[in-house]
Amino acid sequence: MTGPPRRGRRPGAPDTRAAILAAARARFAEHGFASTSVRSIAADAGVDPALVHHYFGTKDDLFVAALELPVDPRERLAGVIAEGPDGAGERMLRVFLSVWDDPDLRLPLLGLARSVLDPSGQRLLRDGFVPAVLHPVGVALGIDRPEVRMPLVASQVIGLILTRYLLEVEPIASMPADDVVAVYGPTIQRYLTGPLPSA
Amino acid sequence: MTGPPRRGRRPGAPDTRAAILAAARARFAEHGFASTSVRSIAADAGVDPALVHHYFGTKDDLFVAALELPVDPRERLAGVIAEGPDGAGERMLRVFLSVWDDPDLRLPLLGLARSVLDPSGQRLLRDGFVPAVLHPVGVALGIDRPEVRMPLVASQVIGLILTRYLLEVEPIASMPADDVVAVYGPTIQRYLTGPLPSA
DNA sequence: ACCACAATTCATCGCATGGTGAAAAACGCG
DNA sequence: CGCGTTTTTCACCATGCGATGAATTGTGGT
Numbered sequence: 001m002t003g004p005p006r007r008g009r010r011p012g013a014p015d016t017r018a019a020i021l022a023a024a025r026a027r028f029a030e031h032g033f034a035s036t037s038v039r040s041i042a043a044d045a046g047v048d049p050a051l052v053h054h055y056f057g058t059k060d061d062l063f064v065a066a067l068e069l070p071v072d073p074r075e076r077l078a079g080v081i082a083e084g085p086d087g088a089g090e091r092m093l094r095v096f097l098s099v100w101d102d103p104d105l106r107l108p109l110l111g112l113a114r115s116v117l118d119p120s121g122q123r124l125l126r127d128g129f130v131p132a133v134l135h136p137v138g139v140a141l142g143i144d145r146p147e148v149r150m151p152l153v154a155s156q157v158i159g160l161i162l163t164r165y166l167l168e169v170e171p172i173a174s175m176p177a178d179d180v181v182a183v184y185g186p187t188i189q190r191y192l193t194g195p196l197p198s199a
Numbered sequence: 200m201t202g203p204p205r206r207g208r209r210p211g212a213p214d215t216r217a218a219i220l221a222a223a224r225a226r227f228a229e230h231g232f233a234s235t236s237v238r239s240i241a242a243d244a245g246v247d248p249a250l251v252h253h254y255f256g257t258k259d260d261l262f263v264a265a266l267e268l269p270v271d272p273r274e275r276l277a278g279v280i281a282e283g284p285d286g287a288g289e290r291m292l293r294v295f296l297s298v299w300d301d302p303d304l305r306l307p308l309l310g311l312a313r314s315v316l317d318p319s320g321q322r323l324l325r326d327g328f329v330p331a332v333l334h335p336v337g338v339a340l341g342i343d344r345p346e347v348r349m350p351l352v353a354s355q356v357i358g359l360i361l362t363r364y365l366l367e368v369e370p371i372a373s374m375p376a377d378d379v380v381a382v383y384g385p386t387i388q389r390y391l392t393g394p395l396p397s398a
Numbered sequence: 399a400c401c402a403c404a405a406t407t408c409a410t411c412g413c414a415t416g417g418t419g420a421a422a423a424a425c426g427c428g
Numbered sequence: 429c430g431c432g433t434t435t436t437t438c439a440c441c442a443t444g445c446g447a448t449g450a451a452t453t454g455t456g457g458t
Contacts, residue, residue, distance in 0.1 A: 034233060035317060038416065048437050053417065117316055117365065118234060126366045151368050152382060159358020166316065167325045169350050182396040183351060187386050197381040237446065247407050252447065
């Protein structure tokens, strides 16, 4: 594969890059995009701010580099679809919880979620997550009026994520995943297959 | 009542104050606290930035002045309590919707909600709204384990408010209030009086 | 007309931010 | 060693921010 002599990555100390990425992830996760300064990230990484800009470009570039998700969330939802609409609410919920409890995904997701209220994140959620991730699941499940039902699902999932992981409202934040599924599962299920007004 | 000669408010043009307040409300509602600059507010009001600081003090002072709610939200919830737990979910929902549809409250509430993810707003919601507004309602309703049930209610209400008024996810954003109540009422009701895990 | 006081503007200060380009230090290889 | 590349730092720039205090304008009361 490596045609030419492959001379990249010579010296033995480019883990600084990783340090910067880690610091960026932590900062973005805790304070969101707008309230995070490149300088603070550099300080956390013990590095000159210019170096940050040297490795990753602008602050936006750093943001997407730091918050890039290792896996496509849609893959994880495949299992939900396979078994049809019965119990799909509970299964979806388990997928979301397992994703958020994955240590590799936690910080990137927090970073994205923290920035959900400024314009870019707003569009990402409204024009990206709901129509590109959630809606297809509804279609694949074969439920009626997915364009109505999936936003309803989103409204509860967003509320849950927000209270559990961002605001850390007790006792939701420290509730075992099984209890969360037991409480919210029926809600999601009702939004998926229950009655709708003016149908 | 006015003991001394009452010499206040001499000239006939202090509606500039009101203009500043209106501009502040609009800006805060659209961009939140952090992303709003005093200068932009002054520009909107057609006024020098220093004047803003002259009337209202610091930016934080302006924020609380602009977002002061004309009424105590708890008053509006009184009617919900009176009739007991039956149908309380639907009644609570109607109260929240009527509050958010009140033109006088809309901008202040949006301003508060937009700032819900930075530390101050986070505390306001987690340590203020839930324990000081929602929890007492649960206690007054006489339901069991209100410290668990009311946060559940909060998680759905927050998700609904967010998708309907902040993110404006369709079709939730343009759904008639009656339909909203029909969809979410049973959910809230189940959180109030339905089964709980490990009880 | 004059004066006191409120309303408003001007000119700045100090600070933090994102970004840039050139210089310097560290390092591997021949 | 000494060269070339990479890594890292230094010294800046332009901008936008919140805030301050002095000056200016406007207005009403007497």
